Amino acid sequence: MSELEAVIGLEIHTQLKTRTKMFCGCELSFGEPPNTRTCPVCLGLPGALPVANARAIHFALMIGLALGCEVAPRSIFHRKNYFYPDLPKGYQISQYDEPICSGGELAGVRLHRVHLEEDAAKLIHVGESGRIHGSQRSVVDFNRGGTPLVEIVTEPELRSPGHAREWLTLLRATLRSLGVSDVNMEEGSLRADANVSLRPVGTSVLGTKTELKNMNSFRFIERGIAAEIERQRQIIESGGAVEQETLHFDPSSGRLSSLRSKEEAEDYRYFPEPDLIPIATTDEMVSAARADIGELPLDRAKRFEADLGLNADGARNLAFRGELGDYFERVLGSTGAEHAVAVANWIGQLVARIGDADPADTNVTPQAFGALVMLVGSRAVSGAAAREVLDVLVAEGGDPQAIIDARGLGSLSRKDGDLATIVARAIAADPSASERVRAGNDKAIGALVGAVMRETRGRADGAEVTRLIHEQLAT
Amino acid sequence: MMDLVELTAAQAAAAIGRGDLAARELFDFYRDRAAADELNAFTWVAQESPEAGDGPLGGVPLAVKDLFCTAGVPSQSGSRILEGYRPPYTATVVERLARAGAPLLAKTNQDEFAMGSSTENSGFGPTLNPWDRTRVPGGSSGGSAAAVAAGLAPWAIGTDTGGSIRQPAALCGIVGLKPTYGAVSRYGMIAFASSLDQAGPLTRDVSDAALLLMQMVGARDPRDATSLDYPGSVSLPARTDLHGIRLGVPTELSSDGIEPGVLGAFAASLELARQLGASVETCQLPHAAHALAAYYVLAPAEASSNLARFDGVRYGLRAQDATDLLDMYTRTRHDGFGAEVKRRIMLGTYALSSGYYEAYYGRAQRVRTLIARDFAATFEHFDFVVTPTAPGVAFELGAKTADPYAMYLNDICTVPASLAGIPAISIPNGMAAPPGGGKSLPVGLQLIGPAFSEDRLLSAAFALEQALGFDGRAARR
């Protein structure tokens, strides 16, 4: 059997950060008590009518333009009909065959379409299962219902779970840079579904695809897609056929379970929404949307590379996590751009300590961070000691110089007679290593340097220690 | 002492304006009449008279079709699924009219969700025709039409989707006007078919219709995306001749399937129009023959979606002791909807189904476009198209309930203007005997005009009305 490759497409839903909902005047909800951000329109009361939010249309245009889409001069809303308690009208107002934007491309992945729709309300199932089946009762919070959503659909052009994750990271950074969404996966302002199929390498036919629904972190998306690829591979390699179905990935067990099969697929009976008029996108609307687009992450990465001398990976790591890029640029404001490479390297150290958090939300101010990098640069503090200072900054905040002084973490250098004394003690304590270094065995010097570093708790400058050892052994 | 029931709304407003009549006295008079209603025209009647306002309509009370949402007042669209439902807000047009001096007197009976032509599909029992209580008042705005004809309300508003204002107006011997689509806000109207529904007046005469319509149109409603700023204005009609008016009579809508009595009255009125100075010639609406078929795809399709919200989750009826969600949905909608509503939900769901959409909905939309073009072409040579409003006089209760298609044929003359979104008015056109013989009953004449031609339409209707001299007093006894 020939080798199989994965074909992956993504469907991304992003909640827009407008002031009001997609089709009514209710303000968007951020954790208010249930059902306090509602009106006849978003509750689907009899007789209420939707009116499209102009700001949401503006945001959708910004997204479409940033992704290189073609903007439709006329687009319309459709009704997607199905019954569910989180859908008060019995239909979702969405766009169907005439979306506001289509085509486009981001980092080599082509886009199918970008369209506007409304979010569903939130269902809460009371009972042990947490799902509607087996719950004692279910209650609905309509605060979220009617929140504007933009749906972005890619062509099936992603080749691996890692590629999907990396691309989504860039998309999120792009949306973030536009300021149109909070793009927070845990809070649900960014949600992704994946379509997965396998095919023999070198062919262009698409195999039967399955859909993975509602994965709520980049890690789960990567793991979910990987699990689904593996599941399909086993089916195909054992001579079976993949069935078209919708799946749920449970990150705690790593298992996939079927939500519904093709036979159970709904007929949504799409038809043009008669309560709304078409969106006529004028040149003025397009210009206004274009004017509101700032520097996009891909351009930012190029600038970091070309102007600041970062390597490609380093530049992307910062630019594709916009909050890191912002922090980076704020730090450069205090250090000067000539320290960009060092600052970028040290942000790697910071990320290792704060994970996915936004550094702007931590105790480490850009000024303190910049000061620390400068202290390392001037050899006032060793790398190892600076990492200790960073630990303290993350935990408590404060000023790096003060931390160094208080904890005695300053570099020991030639000027400090102490360092020469410590080196001499190390040589005296390990005559065999000293003898081998004298005989020209450079590898043996490691034992001596290590001893000095242990003694100084890493505060000594390694290069300086090496020079002192050679000096003392030469005499 | 004035005979209050014989005053038109305009006359009553004038009397109030002169100080000869107190608004409260008029309100109480009609409230008492409405409360003593024997026609089942109402689903709710006001308990107290409102504070007198100083709007241009003078405080003449208004009967409002059940499907308009009125805050705190039952608004059930004739359906058991909304029994006792009191909305938290008031429909834009009801609010506008109340502000203009037409306070809410009562809510009127209707076919369930406006689906029907006899008001027999109401979940709250049929309304009777005041001219003959063994007969229907037409529908779906049958309660409004019967109430105005019987003098239980000075005037009323209803809604027209395929003829639901004009046909009951014709069958009850009053005036009914369906405005241009978009002229009147739909906000707060419990929807039947969104692309067709339009509110309009049901009144004793053409002047009352003009007076009411003036206050219904105007600046577009920001809550209704399909509403429009009304171009021009509506004035009180005064013209009594039809000189220079070119009337087109579509052969497609004035021959087959129309009762001889109705055709006779229609021919006589065309002769009268000539005497008033109009030219009367035949015109062609080649696609009108397909209008009913297209309508009965489009309207049920939209209805199947519009009525999905009645699911027992948030308001209205909810089936008790359901075993699960699907069971709750199924039983709620089984118990709450009547047979005609279920029939149309089934029709509409089928028409929108994957694989059938193009054959039904898509084709019906194309027919709709062709009918609009037929009218546009006709209006290049004619000012108005005239037809009988309904193919027959009021029929007996139960006569057509077993045959939905026979019932649907009632809309044959009114549906084309609905599909084209253009205004049309029905005025009383004398009386005719039913096919089997018996007491004569009212007949309607329909005038159809181009979009936003309401002012001219009312003017021509007024001239005809003056010449026809219809006497509706018998129904108000």
Ligand SMILES: [Zn+2]
């Ligand atoms: Zn709302």
